[in-house]
Amino acid sequence: MMREAQPVLLAEDFDPPRYVIVSARVSPMVELARWLFERHRIPYEEEGHAPLLHVPFTWWRRGGVEVPVVVSAAQTWKGARETLHGLDSRLPGGERLFGDEPAERERSIALVEQLLQRLLLQVRRLAYFHLLPLRRVVFPVVADGIPWWERAVIAIAFPIWRRLMGRALDFSDAAIADAPLKIEEAFAIVEAELMACGTRFLGGDAPNAVDIIFSALVAPLTLPDGYGSKLPAREALPPALRQFVDSLRARRGGQLVLDTYAAARPAPQPRLQRPRRDRTLAQRLLGPAVLRAGARAAVAWGAPIVVRQFALVARWTDVRYVLEQDLAFRIEPINGPNFHTISGAFVLGLDRGPQFARERRQMYDAVSRIDVADLRARVRDEADRILTDALAAGDRIDVGHGYAHPVAARTAAYLFGIHGPTEADLMRVCRALFHFSFLANANETRVTERARRAAEELRGWMVDEIERRRRDRIAIDDVLGRLLALQDETGAPIDGETARRILVGLLVGAIDTTAPTVPRIVYVLASDPALLARVRRDVDDPRKMTGWCWEALRMWSAAPVVFRRTPAPTTLAGRAIPADCKVAAFTQAAMFDRGIFPRPRQLSSGRPLQHYMNFGAGLHPCAGRDVNGVQLPELVSRLLKHDIAAIGKPRFVGPFLDELVVTIKRPRP
Numbered sequence: 006m007m008r009e010a011q012p013v014l015l016a017e018d019f020d021p022p023r024y025v026i027v028s029a030r031v032s033p034m035v036e037l038a039r040w041l042f043e044r045h046r047i048p049y050e051e052e053g054h055a056p057l058l059h060v061p062f063t064w065w066r067r068g069g070v071e072v073p074v075v076v077s078a079a080q081t082w083k084g085a086r087e088t089l090h091g092l093d094s095r096l097p098g099g100e101r102l103f104g105d106e107p108a109e110r111e112r113s114i115a116l117v118e119q120l121l122q123r124l125l126l127q128v129r130r131l132a133y134f135h136l137l138p139l140r141r142v143v144f145p146v147v148a149d150g151i152p153w154w155e156r157a158v159i160a161i162a163f164p165i166w167r168r169l170m171g172r173a174l175d176f177s178d179a180a181i182a183d184a185p186l187k188i189e190e191a192f193a194i195v196e197a198e199l200m201a202c203g204t205r206f207l208g209g210d211a212p213n214a215v216d217i218i219f220s221a222l223v224a225p226l227t228l229p230d231g232y233g234s235k236l237p238a239r240e241a242l243p244p245a246l247r248q249f250v251d252s253l254r255a256r257r258g259g260q261l262v263l264d265t266y267a268a269a270r271p272a273p274q275p276r277l278q279r280p281r282r283d284r285t286l287a288q289r290l291l292g293p294a295v296l297r298a299g300a301r302a303a304v305a306w307g308a309p310i311v312v313r314q315f316a317l318v319a320r321w322t323d324v325r326y327v328l329e330q331d332l333a334f335r336i337e338p339i340n341g342p343n344f345h346t347i348s349g350a351f352v353l354g355l356d357r358g359p360q361f362a363r364e365r366r367q368m369y370d371a372v373s374r375i376d377v378a379d380l381r382a383r384v385r386d387e388a389d390r391i392l393t394d395a396l397a398a399g400d401r402i403d404v405g406h407g408y409a410h411p412v413a414a415r416t417a418a419y420l421f422g423i424h425g426p427t428e429a430d431l432m433r434v435c436r437a438l439f440h441f442s443f444l445a446n447a448n449e450t451r452v453t454e455r456a457r458r459a460a461e462e463l464r465g466w467m468v469d470e471i472e473r474r475r476r477d478r479i480a481i482d483d484v485l486g487r488l489l490a491l492q493d494e495t496g497a498p499i500d501g502e503t504a505r506r507i508l509v510g511l512l513v514g515a516i517d518t519t520a521p522t523v524p525r526i527v528y529v530l531a532s533d534p535a536l537l538a539r540v541r542r543d544v545d546d547p548r549k550m551t552g553w554c555w556e557a558l559r560m561w562s563a564a565p566v567v568f569r570r571t572p573a574p575t576t577l578a579g580r581a582i583p584a585d586c587k588v589a590a591f592t593q594a595a596m597f598d599r600g601i602f603p604r605p606r607q608l609s610s611g612r613p614l615q616h617y618m619n620f621g622a623g624l625h626p627c628a629g630r631d632v633n634g635v636q637l638p639e640l641v642s643r644l645l646k647h648d649i650a651a652i653g654k655p656r657f658v659g660p661f662l663d664e665l666v667v668t669i670k671r672p673r674p
């Protein structure tokens with residue numbers, strides 16, 4: 006559930022934006038988009054322009070004249086209505102703009118439509134009609150935050166720009182006479198609603214999305230504090246406009262605007278830029294085919310390769326040996342220090358010992374009771390909802406951040422009981438922690454510092470939730486609830502800190518493994534039309550779909566290598582391995598070992614599932630195996646039930662595969 010008054014974040018805390026808002030900065034519809042993105046903590050890049058000069062830019066992005074035009078990997082939302090409905094479709098239950106229940110949604114959508122019809126054009130028409138003659142007042146307002154050359158164009162050609170604006174907005178006598186009436190009608194509608202519900206806001210004690218939509222749309226005529234772009238000072242308004250503004254501010258609806266801004270307008274997001282590159286040079290060079298060739302070469306070489314304090318192990322039996330001989334090949338020196346930096350010890354960073362034995366049992370106790378039938382139904386519903394919404398808006402879907410990422414986050418929040426203030430917060434924090442824990446070099450201080458701050462945030466959410474459940478005696482049958490119900494050897498409930506450490510490890514391990522894995526599988530299966538046709542015949546067979554997914558992952562592994570370190574000299578397949586040697590267990594290569602995977606270059610859905618090492622092996626196999634066995638094949642099957650017409654290039658954000666745009670053939674009506 007969303008919380009207001011969230012802490013202010015640094016620019017480097019945000020994930021790079023996946024949305025570009027092409028805007029006329031001062032526009033109330035753009036203010037609305039900024040406010041909603043910021044409220045839900047969704048990072049965006051704003052490409053701000055002056056009114057009218059925005060048109061070539063919105064056209065170039067295949068939008069129309071109306072701002073904002075919001076561009077994301079697979080969709081372009083043109084104007085206020087598409088932005089509202091598009092954003093609503095991207096949000097999880099509990100955060101959706103129009104509510105969750107069908108009746109509530111219908112009511113909110115109808116109310117918002119009434120407001121849009123009366124306000125979208127009229128507020129701008131009336132405001133510009135009064136302000137355009139006052140160059141001194143209007144210029145700083147429209148020039149705020151726009152490129153220097155646009156400012157120069159308007160400064161030089163102000164009379165022409167003013168005339169064109171007047172023509173675009175229609176300043177005819179009839180239109181100007183009608184504008185205040187329509188605006189007052191909108192106020193009256195909102196005031197009648199407020200009367201009917203008898204609360205301070207339309208949303209009750211706190212503003213909801215309808216309060217925000219109304220407030221943003223009329224802000225240029227009510228002048229609240231906190232508008233995300235420059236507005237004229239009240240004293241600078243011409244008398245007729247000032248009188249109208251004062252009359253609106255004095256109404257119950259005007260008070261609602263001021264209160265909504267005060268209660269719910271977040272601090273503006275720092276300026277962010279969507280990364281211009283899809284992939285780094287290394288990601289370009291080391292594509293799936295090259296990685297696969299490397300895996301095949303390593304297993305063909307056979308014996309372990311040892312160079313000073315580094316060893317590479319590729320044959321299936323050797324990789325298994327490394328993962329099973331966990332006292333000779335230890336995990337604690339690999340993962341332990343990172344876990345200590347962010348939240349304290351976790352099973353994946355512990356070697357065999359009393360703490361490992363105790364906490365592993367506690368973790369599995371909580372995880373093994375996940376109801377997989379319930380999970381399957383939820384994943385299906387969530388996947389289908391996202392696909393249906395995407396297909397209602399067009400024929401493209403981003404399988405990464407637009408599909409697998411939200412489903413993985415929703416699954417994790419539901420299973421583990423930690424939701425974060427918003428879904429985007431949960432995703433951001435978990436990604437920062439995963440990046441630091443498994444994918445960063447020790448010298449990447451920005452990654453480390455970001456992870457430290459993310460860990461603090463996550464700790465706060467968890468401590469609050471644990472306290473709330475214990476204080477109010479709330480029993481929920483999720484992983485957190487089961488951990489809190491566990492007892493230690495003395496019969497006392499396990500302490501909140503242990504529950505929290507286990508939960509951090511699970512959360513971090515769950516989302517940013519699943520999210521980049523689904524696009525990998527889809528890319529492998531859908532890039533070859535003949536293979537795709539074979540796979541699509543099996544979409545209703547969960548066992549075969551699991552086989553196809555595990556095969557696809559063998560071809561483009563999500564975790565191709567896992568590492569261990571030797572505490573003392575040892576031997577492996579007849580080779581001496583020195584003490585303090587970092588051993589790379591090349592699990593992807595092992596899955597090209599002909600002894601275990603005959604005809605390894607071919608994809609087949611019928612291989613024994615226990616031979617795969619996509620999810621590790623030995624003492625630390627993935628604790629999410631059962632979840633993966635449901636979630637990954639379900640996400641892939643629900644997508645492949647649709648006919649794929651084209652598949653784009655994978656796009657990386659840092660080390661994460663984040664975007665893969667798939668075009669779906671829509672059935673003819």
Ligand code: HEM
Nearest residue numbers: 352353514515518519522563564567620621625627628629
């Ligand atoms: C595509 C999805 C996933 C992939 C590719 C994946 C991969 C892996 C791998 C390779 C390991 C072993 C690491 C090593 O030996 O060094 C592992 C361990 C682990 N995974 Fe996953 N994982 C996935 C999803 C999940 C999920 C959904 C959860 C939580 C429900 C999870 C929780 C864990 C935990 C707790 C461990 C450590 C287990 C232990 O140390 O005993 N993983 N995972």
